[in-house]
Amino acid sequence: MTKFDEATRALRVDETTYDVCLDDGYGIGGPLNGGYLLAVVLRAVVDASPHAHPVSTSAQFLRAPRPGPAQVRLEQLKAGRTAAMTRATLLQDDRAYIEALVTTATLGDAAPDWSAGPPLAMPPPERCRPLPEPKPESNMTLNAQLEMLFDPPTIGWLTGEPTGRPESRAYFRMAEPQDPDPFVLALAVDALPPVVFSAGARGWAPTVELTWYLRALPAPGWLTLYGSGRLISDGWFDEEVEVRDSTGRIVAQSRQIARLGRG
Amino acid sequence: MTKFDEATRALRVDETTYDVCLDDGYGIGGPLNGGYLLAVVLRAVVDASPHAHPVSTSAQFLRAPRPGPAQVRLEQLKAGRTAAMTRATLLQDDRAYIEALVTTATLGDAAPDWSAGPPLAMPPPERCRPLPEPKPESNMTLNAQLEMLFDPPTIGWLTGEPTGRPESRAYFRMAEPQDPDPFVLALAVDALPPVVFSAGARGWAPTVELTWYLRALPAPGWLTLYGSGRLISDGWFDEEVEVRDSTGRIVAQSRQIARLGRG
Numbered sequence: 001m002t003k004f005d006e007a008t009r010a011l012r013v014d015e016t017t018y019d020v021c022l023d024d025g026y027g028i029g030g031p032l033n034g035g036y037l038l039a040v041v042l043r044a045v046v047d048a049s050p051h052a053h054p055v056s057t058s059a060q061f062l063r064a065p066r067p068g069p070a071q072v073r074l075e076q077l078k079a080g081r082t083a084a085m086t087r088a089t090l091l092q093d094d095r096a097y098i099e100a101l102v103t104t105a106t107l108g109d110a111a112p113d114w115s116a117g118p119p120l121a122m123p124p125p126e127r128c129r130p131l132p133e134p135k136p137e138s139n140m141t142l143n144a145q146l147e148m149l150f151d152p153p154t155i156g157w158l159t160g161e162p163t164g165r166p167e168s169r170a171y172f173r174m175a176e177p178q179d180p181d182p183f184v185l186a187l188a189v190d191a192l193p194p195v196v197f198s199a200g201a202r203g204w205a206p207t208v209e210l211t212w213y214l215r216a217l218p219a220p221g222w223l224t225l226y227g228s229g230r231l232i233s234d235g236w237f238d239e240e241v242e243v244r245d246s247t248g249r250i251v252a253q254s255r256q257i258a259r260l261g262r263g
Numbered sequence: 264m265t266k267f268d269e270a271t272r273a274l275r276v277d278e279t280t281y282d283v284c285l286d287d288g289y290g291i292g293g294p295l296n297g298g299y300l301l302a303v304v305l306r307a308v309v310d311a312s313p314h315a316h317p318v319s320t321s322a323q324f325l326r327a328p329r330p331g332p333a334q335v336r337l338e339q340l341k342a343g344r345t346a347a348m349t350r351a352t353l354l355q356d357d358r359a360y361i362e363a364l365v366t367t368a369t370l371g372d373a374a375p376d377w378s379a380g381p382p383l384a385m386p387p388p389e390r391c392r393p394l395p396e397p398k399p400e401s402n403m404t405l406n407a408q409l410e411m412l413f414d415p416p417t418i419g420w421l422t423g424e425p426t427g428r429p430e431s432r433a434y435f436r437m438a439e440p441q442d443p444d445p446f447v448l449a450l451a452v453d454a455l456p457p458v459v460f461s462a463g464a465r466g467w468a469p470t471v472e473l474t475w476y477l478r479a480l481p482a483p484g485w486l487t488l489y490g491s492g493r494l495i496s497d498g499w500f501d502e503e504v505e506v507r508d509s510t511g512r513i514v515a516q517s518r519q520i521a522r523l524g525r526g
Binding site: 055056058059060063077078083087099101103107110113116165166199209211213215229231232236238250253257259 | 318319321322323325326340341345346348350359362364366370371373374375376377378379428429462471472474476478479492493494495496497499501505513516518520522
């Protein structure tokens with residue numbers, strides 16, 4: 001069991017309740033990373049489902065929970081032959097922090113019927129760059145769990161050279177060796193710095209809603225995250241991430257809407 | 264009040280319940296159009312919200328409801344200063360047909376800080392084409408409510424010439440003159456024939472999950488719908504629609520995951 005597996009463990013209390021413990025090793029400057037929280041929720045959903053894979057997850061982020069004990073409460077909405085649908089709520093002290101709707105199904109391993117090509121060419125990992133080590137007081141504990149190598153222009157904002165449009169691209173794997181699985185993908189779709197940093201924005205950019213689809217089980221090795229956005233307007237921005245596995249296959253797609261930081 | 268306004272009317276029974284009547288004029292070969300059903304749900308959500316606009320809507324389609332009386336049941340999850348979050352369930356005979364999570368907020372009319380260019384060049388409306396009149400027995404009653412003019416290659420599948428990739432693009436407006444509003448946009452994001460028809464697929468392609476974001480209030484006039492997909496695999500496909508108003512501004516973004524038809 002890896003540290004990530006442990007940090008996302010969900011212990012069944014009864015048919016509708018799971019106990020979890022939110023790990024302070026997934027902090028992004030105070031709040032816990034949203035993808036990490038979704039991975040925790042999905043552990044419970046998948047455990048309780050007749051199907052193996054979380055194909056669709058939509059989540060509203062109501063509040064930021066603290067590290068420590070929490071619960072996942074499940075409501076089974078439909079249990080079909082092809083897919084099951086579940087409502088899942090992350091609770092702390094009986095208060096809802098995340099509301100999610102999850103569709104589980106069982107994916108096969110057939111080759112795709114049709115696939116779009118990669119969104120953009122990525123330089124090879126040896127020409128990509130990690131983020132600088134965060135200052136201990138920044139509380140960016142998430143960084144230590146991940147190995148990410150960025151397409152250099154998309155972290156130009158670090159040195160005052162943003163590209164001028166919302167984008168972020170990186171190779172991704174867990175720092176502790178672990179083959180990617182659907183729970184790692186939940187973490188991956190929300191692991192990039194906000195794409196708006198490349199457009200010159202700064203500050204805490206809270207996710208309001210995030211939906212991601214699991215499209216295939218990833219092959220072992222690096223994942224590649226292609227992050228982009230279409231519109232920054234009125235204090236809101238969208239962020240899309242396409243995740244490909246080491247064979248180049250699309251394994252996950254996400255889109256979130258978030259608030260612009262106040263800098 | 265237009266026919267669409269009437270067909271989506273939600274009458275408040277009490278704080279958590281609205282009565283609606285699902286109109287058989289929005290059929291797509293038997294089932295009712297998913298975007299129409301979301302417009303009905305959103306009428307209730309917005310009526311009960313302190314905010315004016317449905318910024319984010321995620322919906323799971325559990326079952327296909329029949330035309331006739333139904334209810335929308337609301338649960339207020341959070342009422343914040345910037346945004347409110349609501350769970351909404353479409354019920355018929357006390358059974359859930361759609362589960363949705365909706366974030367409402369109040370959008371302004373400032374110019375975007377940054378926007379992507381149009382996904383593709385569209386020919387002008389006079390070089391685009393409507394779908395042929397549906398056969399009465401097909402129960403495609405939705406078509407009569409809409410005026411849609413398609414980029415010709417993206418309806419080549421009608422004459423045995425699919426483009427070979429998932430795509431569909433059209434100008435869109437209500438047949439009965441009506442300025443587009445957020446409820447019309449809910450209809451618009453699910454109004455294109457499934458994008459996989461252009462990739463050679465056929466048959467009823469049921470939406471499993473659809474999330475759409477309202478990004479701005481649309482200007483009067485035609486909307487343009489740019490539909491595409493990234494992956495067709497294992498019986499599942501994604502469909503994305505970017506909606507622009509008559510000024511070219513991005514007003515809505517949707518993505519859905521659906522099952523491939525067996526047809």
